[in-house]
Each structure stands twice: as C-alpha cells, then as structure tokens.
Amino acid sequence: MLTIGIDSGSTTTKGVLYDGHTLLKQILVPTSHKPKVVMQEVYEHLLHGHAEESVYTVTTGYGRELLPAAHKKVTEITCHGKGAAYLGATVGADIGVVIDIGGQDSKVVLLDTYGNITDFLMNDKCAAGTGRFVEVIMRQLKEDVAFLDQYVAGSLPVKISSMCTVFAESEVIGLLADNVRGGAIAHGILNAISDRTANFAKKLPLEREVFFSGGLAQSEVVRKLLEDKLGHRVVTHPLAQFTGAIGAALIGHQKKWR
Amino acid sequence: MEIKKELPEIFESFAEARRNGFIAAKNFKEQNKPMVGTFCTFMPQELPLAMGAAVVSLCATSDETIGEAERDLPRNLCPLIKSSYGFGKTDKCPYFYFSDLVVGETTCDGKKKMYEYMGEFKPVHVMQLPNSPVGTDSLTLWKNEIVRLKEVLEQQFDVTITEAQLKHAINLKNRERQALKNFYALGKLNPPAISGADLLKVLYGSTFKFDREASIEEINALTAKITAEYEAGKQLESKPRILITGCPIGGVTEKVVKAIEENGGMVVFYENCMGAKHVEDLVDESESDLYLALAEKYLKIGCSCMSPNPHRFELLNRVVDEYAVDGVVDVLLQACHTYAVETLAVKRFINGEKGIPYMSVETDYSTADIGQLNTRMAAFVEML
Structure with a gap:
C-alpha cells in the first residue's frame, strides 16, 4: 500500500513515495512557469514502476488543485505540521513548533504532543521574510543560493534596515558602492530575515523544540541565527525541503487505513 | 430643505442593476x-424614521471608487472609508446620491476626519460619540447628541418630531431587530438550515430597505419558510461551525x-456590524425618557472604537x-487600527x-488575496 505526497510550491515542486514505513523515493524540481506540467511529471516519476499497485495521492501547496489524479488536497499548513513531527522524531526531537520559510510565504505552526495543529500564522502578503528575499539579493550579488553558507562564512553581518525586498535592493546597491563585501551583505540579509521570522514566530506561545523547514532550512547559518534569536533549540533535517510532501504522504496513509 | x-x-453610463437602484430610490423620493x-x-x-424618512446604509463594499477617493485621502486608509467616500464623490451610489442628509459619528479616526471632506459636497452632520461606553458622563454626552440630532x-427638514412619532419608531425598530434576531437564530x-453566505445576503440586504414594515x-x-422546509427535512451537511467577528x-x-464555506466550514453567526452587533439589544420601551432609552441602547454597541470595549466580549461570550x-x-x-489592536484581546478571550481556535485575517477590497484566503481558511478548518 503506497501513498504519494506532492507539494507544489511557488519555487520548487517536491514529491515523495511512501509505503507506510519508509520513504521509497523523492524528487524535487523547479516549479518554473508551468506548475501543472511539473506536477504531472513529478507524479509520473514517483509512480514509475508502481503503476500496478494501489497508490493513494495527496497534494498540497499553492498548486494543490492542479493534479487531476489527486485523491485529496490538504493545505501546506497541515502537511508541514505532520511532516515536521515525523522528520523531527527521526532525529530524536520533540517538535512543538514548525517554522517554514518558503519561496513565497513564511509560516509558523504550533503542534500539540500528537502532532496535531493547534495554531498557525502565515505571512503571505509580501516577499519580505521569505526565501524570495534571499534569492533576489543573491542574484543581485551574482552568487548562487546553493552556496549561501560558504559565501557568508567569516564575515560579520552588516545592518540591513529595509525589510522591503525592493527597497533592500537599493540599499544593497548603496552598500556595494561603499565597498562593503558581498559576503557581509548576504550575511546581513540572513540576519534580517531571521530577525523578522523570529519576531513573527514569537507572536505565538512557543513550546518544546522548533523544526525548521523550507528551502532556507538548508542553510546552517540561518538555523543557528534562528536558534539564537528564539532561545529554543532549532532542528532541521536533510529532507526538510520535503516536509510538506512527506506530510501529505503521511496524511494519505492515515486516510487510506481509516 | 429641498428634497x-x-x-x-452619470446615470446613463450605469449597468442595469445600478440603474434599478437609482430608479427605486428616485421613486421613493418622488413621494416627497x-x-x-x-x-x-x-x-x-429611530429619529429619521420618526419623521417618515428612509434610512440607508452608505458603507460601500467595492474597490470601484477607491482610486477616485485616493485623490483626496491617503492610500494607507481603511478601504471601507475610501470606497464610501469615492462612491459619494462620483455619484455612483444611489443611496448616497439621494440622501438629503448624511449622519456620521466620531467613531474611528479615519471616518471622523473623512467626514470633514465629505461635508464639502454633501450636507453632513457628525454626532460626537464618546470614546467610552462606561460612566454617566459618556451616557449624558450621547443622550445630548441624540437630542441634538433631533x-x-x-x-433641516422643517418638521417636528413628536414623542408619539418617536415612540412608534422605537417600536418599529425593535420589531425589525426581533425579526432579524429570529432570522439569524436559524444559525x-x-x-444547518442555511449557509453563512445566504445569512449574510439577507442581513446585508436589510440595510437598504425603504419600507421597514x-x-x-x-x-x-x-x-x-426556512423553518418549515427544515422541519420537512431540508437540511444542510454538518460542518465545523464558524463565527465571524x-x-x-x-x-x-x-x-x-x-473561502470558509468552500473549504469545509460553515459560518453560523456574524458578530460584526453587518450582523448582530447592533441588533442584539433592543431599546427599552418601558423607559419614559425616550432619549435616555436610545442613548443606553446605542452606547452598548461593542465597536472596537470604544475603550474599554466590554460589550463585544459579552456578546462573543454568549x-x-x-x-x-x-x-x-x-x-x-487593512489599516483598521482599532480592530487590529483588539485582535490580541479577542484571541486571548477565545x-x-x-x-476554541481563533484566527485573524487581514483583507481589503481587492480580489488579489483570494488564493491566500483559501489556504488560510482551509488550514483553519482542517485544524478544527
């Protein structure tokens, strides 16, 4: 009995295949300008070799309505909650909070001890405090987001005062004109986004440990910054980008056996 | 005053629905x-009703005239204020256009300052509403303001409003409130017997009726009709029950x-001012001082412009x-400071x-956030 979970995000589409015990396959591809086509490709890739078996599919993310074969659609809030509790448990953490910094929004989700959602906040009004903010500035600095941590290593963060992505771009131009090093600027951006995210998260009563998901969770620098600013242990997982997709697959599994 | x-x-340029609104309002006005x-x-x-006037709500609900309003008002202002001002200024709202007098109150900062400009193109009377519902000073001020409105x-209209007329209007408004209460109690x-969307349609529609009887x-x-159909078995599916405030x-x-009802929830009650906020309490008809009775009733409206605002919490609690x-x-x-600040108190209370779970959502008069609203409301319903 297999379940597929697909998370169609604004920047990347993630999919996993789950058999009730282990994750058999995962795939991550850029969403690009055709989320529907990409979602179908992800689905077919995961299904490949299992077409004869019974597969239950759950979709989540902004594009969750786009896959005709989906049995169920669940919001990314619920899926991130489920996925974080699962991934946290694999590294021995007791997750009470999920912080997700995605490409287009950021969210904070509170979980009870059973991994059920008790409250959440979402910032979906502007690019400030999202992965897009980092992406835009890194592009401006002509650097690859994948090497973020190496790029900022050894530099002290400069103060970035504007949290508006558009204004921050002009601020960066000014800093570059003042001969400030790119690494220090990028570090400043990470510091600013961590500040904003931590303040946003503190609106909710944080308890137990924090799971950090989304694309930015790959950055150890951001994880550490969040930990310092929150005063809570922040854990992540190599599969943190798949948190939503894993949650979707887990929900599919529960649904099918209910 | 000439009616x-x-x-x-601009009438000729309107679509049919709006033209019909204008014609209906004109027909009413033709009766002098x-x-x-x-x-x-x-x-x-009760006061304008006592002199035989129609009373219509002018709070606008579309972004059509916001651009026009922003020529005079700041962008970062509540969309309701901008939209209403814009409809007034452009002659696009039949009710504003045919209103012989507009009555405002010193409620929120945005509205009371907007009235200053509105007065430049429309007869406007602004009532001085106290900031607090507590204490005799507030009550006295408000009672005096009601007398002043009379x-x-x-x-303005060269009439006399008698005690008997006012008494009759108080009774009429109380009967209207009772009818609305009985209706929304279907929730x-x-x-459920009725969806939240249909509940709102009726509540909202009732603010534009010329003939109250x-x-x-x-x-x-x-x-x-709905009760009879319900008893005969016409029932909707049970879903998580949502209150809107x-x-x-x-x-x-x-x-x-x-967004709530398409994602698995059902709105069963509206606490806001299109709903129960001003309907729940009746005017005390046994009180011999009619103006005191009116002042007491209206000062109990639990709007966030009041500080403190105990009545909102009393109603929510019940x-x-x-x-x-x-x-x-x-x-x-967007930019409604008093309700935004009060979210913390409401969240703590709820x-x-x-x-039970609580969620606040900020929105405006655009349709740009429908995707986000769907995600948020679906996640909220999934949580219940």
Whole structure:
C-alpha cells in the first residue's frame, strides 16, 4: 500500500513515495512557469514502476488543485505540521513548533504532543521574510543560493534596515558602492530575515523544540541565527525541503487505513 | 430643505442593476419623503424614521471608487472609508446620491476626519460619540447628541418630531431587530438550515430597505419558510461551525465567507456590524425618557472604537455557546487600527476563556488575496 505526497510550491515542486514505513523515493524540481506540467511529471516519476499497485495521492501547496489524479488536497499548513513531527522524531526531537520559510510565504505552526495543529500564522502578503528575499539579493550579488553558507562564512553581518525586498535592493546597491563585501551583505540579509521570522514566530506561545523547514532550512547559518534569536533549540533535517510532501504522504496513509 | 429627486448626469453610463437602484430610490423620493444616509450603527435610526424618512446604509463594499477617493485621502486608509467616500464623490451610489442628509459619528479616526471632506459636497452632520461606553458622563454626552440630532433633523427638514412619532419608531425598530434576531437564530440549527453566505445576503440586504414594515414582514416570512422546509427535512451537511467577528463585511469581502464555506466550514453567526452587533439589544420601551432609552441602547454597541470595549466580549461570550461555535475568524480591513489592536484581546478571550481556535485575517477590497484566503481558511478548518 503506497501513498504519494506532492507539494507544489511557488519555487520548487517536491514529491515523495511512501509505503507506510519508509520513504521509497523523492524528487524535487523547479516549479518554473508551468506548475501543472511539473506536477504531472513529478507524479509520473514517483509512480514509475508502481503503476500496478494501489497508490493513494495527496497534494498540497499553492498548486494543490492542479493534479487531476489527486485523491485529496490538504493545505501546506497541515502537511508541514505532520511532516515536521515525523522528520523531527527521526532525529530524536520533540517538535512543538514548525517554522517554514518558503519561496513565497513564511509560516509558523504550533503542534500539540500528537502532532496535531493547534495554531498557525502565515505571512503571505509580501516577499519580505521569505526565501524570495534571499534569492533576489543573491542574484543581485551574482552568487548562487546553493552556496549561501560558504559565501557568508567569516564575515560579520552588516545592518540591513529595509525589510522591503525592493527597497533592500537599493540599499544593497548603496552598500556595494561603499565597498562593503558581498559576503557581509548576504550575511546581513540572513540576519534580517531571521530577525523578522523570529519576531513573527514569537507572536505565538512557543513550546518544546522548533523544526525548521523550507528551502532556507538548508542553510546552517540561518538555523543557528534562528536558534539564537528564539532561545529554543532549532532542528532541521536533510529532507526538510520535503516536509510538506512527506506530510501529505503521511496524511494519505492515515486516510487510506481509516 | 429641498428634497432631491433628479437622477445624476452619470446615470446613463450605469449597468442595469445600478440603474434599478437609482430608479427605486428616485421613486421613493418622488413621494416627497427624505432619505437619510448613515455609516455606522451608532446612528439612532429611530429619529429619521420618526419623521417618515428612509434610512440607508452608505458603507460601500467595492474597490470601484477607491482610486477616485485616493485623490483626496491617503492610500494607507481603511478601504471601507475610501470606497464610501469615492462612491459619494462620483455619484455612483444611489443611496448616497439621494440622501438629503448624511449622519456620521466620531467613531474611528479615519471616518471622523473623512467626514470633514465629505461635508464639502454633501450636507453632513457628525454626532460626537464618546470614546467610552462606561460612566454617566459618556451616557449624558450621547443622550445630548441624540437630542441634538433631533434638532438638526427638525431644522433641516422643517418638521417636528413628536414623542408619539418617536415612540412608534422605537417600536418599529425593535420589531425589525426581533425579526432579524429570529432570522439569524436559524444559525443555531445543527445540521444547518442555511449557509453563512445566504445569512449574510439577507442581513446585508436589510440595510437598504425603504419600507421597514414591509422589510419586517419579508424577513419573518423568510424565517418561517426556512423553518418549515427544515422541519420537512431540508437540511444542510454538518460542518465545523464558524463565527465571524471584526470589521464589517459584505460585497467583495464576502470572499472570506466563501473561502470558509468552500473549504469545509460553515459560518453560523456574524458578530460584526453587518450582523448582530447592533441588533442584539433592543431599546427599552418601558423607559419614559425616550432619549435616555436610545442613548443606553446605542452606547452598548461593542465597536472596537470604544475603550474599554466590554460589550463585544459579552456578546462573543454568549453566542459562542449559544451557536455551538467551533472556531472564530476575526476579519480585519487593512489599516483598521482599532480592530487590529483588539485582535490580541479577542484571541486571548477565545483561546483562553472559550477554549476554541481563533484566527485573524487581514483583507481589503481587492480580489488579489483570494488564493491566500483559501489556504488560510482551509488550514483553519482542517485544524478544527
């Protein structure tokens, strides 16, 4: 009995295949300008070799309505909650909070001890405090987001005062004109986004440990910054980008056996 | 004062629905009856009703005229204020256009300052509403302001409002409130008898009726019809039961109700001012001082412009139980500071004392956030 979970995000589409015990396959591809086509490709890739078996599919993310074969659609809030509790448990953490910094929004989700959602906040009004903010500035600095941590290593963060992505771009131009090093600027951006995210998260009563998901969770620098600013242990997982997709697959599994 | 009867020049350019609105308002005015426009629910409608006027709500609900309004008003202002001002200025709202007098109150900062400019193109009377519902000074001030409104109406329209007329109007408004209460009490039924979207349509529609007696009859007939159909087995599916509180909604902001109901929830109660906020309490008809009775009733409206604002919490406390509410959604219009600040107190109260989930959503009069609203409301319903 297999379940597929697909998370169609604004920047990347993630999919996993789950058999009730282990994750058999995962795939991550850029969403690009055709989320529907990409979602179908992800689905077919995961299904490949299992077409004869019974597969239950759950979709989540902004594009969750786009896959005709989906049995169920669940919001990314619920899926991130489920996925974080699962991934946290694999590294021995007791997750009470999920912080997700995605490409287009950021969210904070509170979980009870059973991994059920008790409250959440979402910032979906502007690019400030999202992965897009980092992406835009890194592009401006002509650097690859994948090497973020190496790029900022050894530099002290400069103060970035504007949290508006558009204004921050002009601020960066000014800093570059003042001969400030790119690494220090990028570090400043990470510091600013961590500040904003931590303040946003503190609106909710944080308890137990924090799971950090989304694309930015790959950055150890951001994880550490969040930990310092929150005063809570922040854990992540190599599969943190798949948190939503894993949650979707887990929900599919529960649904099918209910 | 000459009563306005001609159509605006821009009339020919309107679509049919809006033209019909203008024609209906014009037909009413042809009977030589005045029309009084209001914005907030604090306005004691009994007074204009007592002199035979129609009372219409002028709070606009679409972004059509916001651009026009932003020529005079700041961009970062509540969309309801900008939209209403814009409709007034462009002659696009039949009710504003045919209102012979607009009555506002010193409620929120945005509205009371906007009235200063509105007065440049429309007769506007602003009532001085106290900031606090507590204490005799507030009550005295408000009672005096109600008496002052009577004098303004008498002077502007060259009439006398007698005690008997006012008494009759108080009774009429109380019967209308009772009819609305009986109607929205349908929301108590579980499985539900009526969707939240339909509840809102009727509540919102009732703010534009010229003939109140006919309106009461219509509402009562509708309640009876829905009750009979329900008893005969016409019931809706049981779903998580949502209460909406916060800023006024209607028109384009029905998108919030839609987002809740298309994602597995059911709105069973509206605590905001399109709903129960001003309807729940009746005017005490046994009080011999009519103006005191009116002042007492209207000062109990639990608007966030009041500080402190105990009446909002009293109403929430009661209806969360009476309507078996599973979750509360607090709707904020962008730049509405008083409701935004009060979200913390409402969240504490709903999560803490009532022990149920709470979510606040900020929105405006655009349709740009429908995707986000759907995700948020779906996640909220999944949580219940």
